[in-house]
Amino acid sequence: MKALVYNGPGQRSWHEVPDPVIQDPEDAIVRVDAVTICGTDLHILKLPDNVSNEEAVLLADILPTPYEVGVLNGKVSPGDTVVIVGVHGAPATLHLEDLWIKDVTITTGLVDTVSTPRLLSMLAAGRLQLPGLITHRFGLDEMQDAYDVFSDPASTGALEVALFGDAGVQ
DSSP states (O other): OEEEEETTTTTTEEEOOOOOOOSSOOOOOOOSSOOOTTTHHHHOOOOTSSSSHHHHTTTTTTTTTTTIIITTTTOOOOOOOOOOOOOOSSSOOOOOOHGGGOOOOOOOOOOOOOTTTHHHHHTTTTTOOOOOOOEEEEEEEHHHHHHHHHHHHHHHHOEEEEEEEETTTO
């Protein structure tokens, strides 16, 4: 069986493991033979023929996050000026004493993908222009390289990394 072996921070690699065994209390063996998805009437949508696999990947997070957290939660209207603060791995100082008088609205939150059907319809209708959002593409056998690139966006320029199986990229 093909296994992604994690040997500590930044140390992942693919190995052929014919008979895996647990050697350490923190080890885990997970075998996926079949997947059952509950609530499929709410979470699985048919991909229209004119929406590529690459565009569909963007529906996982890079499209619904700014739309739900920014546009919907922030009540953005046509003509509004919007700045996007992103996901921070370090503290970000906001000077509220300067922002309140400027009538600045700040929204934060996690995406729940409630907007996926609407965004998919917008993609299918050609209403969303998405050039350059996926900056790196890898095959499943290159997952280690994909993790390395995505974990260091400052030096790799990674915005969104896509993994594709044998079917390839559309």
